[in-house]
Amino acid sequence: MRVIIALVFVLAGCLAQKPHPCKSPPLMSGALTVSTQNEELWVYAKYLYDAWGQRLRLFEFVSSDNKTFTYDILMLYREHVVYQIFDNNKTCTVSPMKGDFVPIGIPKGASLLGQAVVGSSSGPGQGLLVNSWMGDVPDVGGKFMITMTEFGCIPVSFAFQTKEYGWMVVSYFNNVIGISDPGLLNPPSFCPDSEKAADSDRKPVDFPSLFHKRN
Template identity: 50%
Template sequence: MNSLICFGLLVFGTGVCLGQKPHPCRSPPLLSGSMTVTAKDGHAWAFAKYRYDAFGQRIRLWEFGKSDSKTFHLNMLFLFREGLVYNIDYRNKTCQKNVLHSTFHPSEIPRNASLLSQVILGGSSAPGEGLLVNTWTGVVHETQGKYMATVTEFGCIPVSLLYYTPEKGWVITSYFNAVTGIEDPEQFIPPSFCTDIQTEEETLDFFSAFL
């Protein structure tokens, strides 16, 4: 089945830090990390490692999960400039290629988002016990979906995303182990056995490729 991961990096009382009100922000252009996703009222879940490249407009995902009592493993490469998405199977040396009908959106808090709160996750009794984060809410106009996104005050690193549409219900994403930068840029290059394959007739957008 298609992946469950809804890459929340693409949609993202009021507190005050050092006397300054938080402002919408953009995440670093190169990010590596991991994420978990829960959907369908807890009946579906997935774990994934991700690589995010805003310069080249590329996203790579390695994931496994379970939905409707069925487990799945997926290795996906999204190339937005080329308009292609690859589903790669290294074990069988096979590859599925589809046209990607989506525009790349950088990971950011939109300017029209509303600040819900600024809080410290964990503790505040001593240095290093907590993490200062900002939570924002808004609407994704393309889908009319509602979101609540939490990012770090310093660095604008994604922490969590709650996303709701009447069709899909709630999708809950948590991010962790984020590192700025990409260790191996070749992860964004399709393997050699994907070179000569035919493009599938089905055209996918970013959300349908996952959901």
Template identity: 55%
Template sequence: MRALVLFSFLLVGCLAQRPRKCTSPPLLTGSFSVSTQSERLMAFAKFSYDALGKRIRLREIGSYDNKTFHGDVLLLYREGVMFHINYRNRTCCKKPLNVDFHPLEIPQNASLVGQVVVGSSSGPGQGVLVNTWAGELQQKQGTAKYISTVTEFGCIPVSSLFHTRENGWVITSFFNNVIGLVDPQLLLPPPFCKDAQLEDTDGEEPVTFFSLF
């Protein structure tokens, strides 16, 4: 299943009068929804993000081509491995993760679209100041366009649009974000994964963060 969950192009930050590109907090916990213009995918996920240790945990549920799916993956970039975790059966599938870790940030080629208040600017606490950035990314399949929105203060992701040939525009919306790790244990393999053997992936495309959904 290939609907891109655009996690790594969603952060922007800045100074109040002149928005500038920035990097997200190194530790984040939250949730997001993702859907595609083609209506093939709708999913909800909880995430734990650790840029210091280069680790990401995703637990998700959704529908792809009218089929329901569940997933629980732990990406350990320093070790170069990824675990598919099944708590019901207490099993793990261990695969290579042959890609570099990229912190959540706005790419340097991004252009500022604008700065707006989400909600109301009539009174304190009634709205959130956000910045929107747009740009293009080079991929194996060609150039992909993206539009990302983050909060002005804190560089917290709000939403992102990412265009792919397969699904058109992929829409990601973030919510319930918390700076820090609510449960650090989620970024450690469960005990029953200890003896999992690294699987041979010859003939398969490399596993990356963007091919998980």
């Protein structure tokens, strides 16, 4: 009985602590969905995330304009390059990238909206303690809202305003700390090197435009 009482006080103390901004683990993999306020775009993707190397790879299934597409996208932020990879015929298209790498976490200046339990707090293992934050999207305008787990700083959802789609919502699930095959974050041998890619005359892309239909 004393042990149970002690655990209750420890849990109460954890819940009473004010949440602080955090950053997610530097290496993660998992899956995500992207949906938009105007219902014109829906994406399911598996992802690989490397904050140390500023690299992100997405294996996407996209529904847009009543059509579906699949994409394999590798983003190298240090080189400001995006690769679209076609394994079926061993080719790549390369585009310059707009914008800088932003690690997954709570940006500076964000305001805490509150702490909540996703699921139920009625019993052990029935809920997930999360913190929600809100702020302004830098250099773009509009607002963002991000929800992270209290323990581990794992992303749950990220919503931000865009001119084309209205609110764009990214929901994360099946997150795993670490990457089983780090080689997938390097361009395949049949792709051009990053120096040639940086000189590409293709239109620069940013994160939201990665989910558009591409040729």
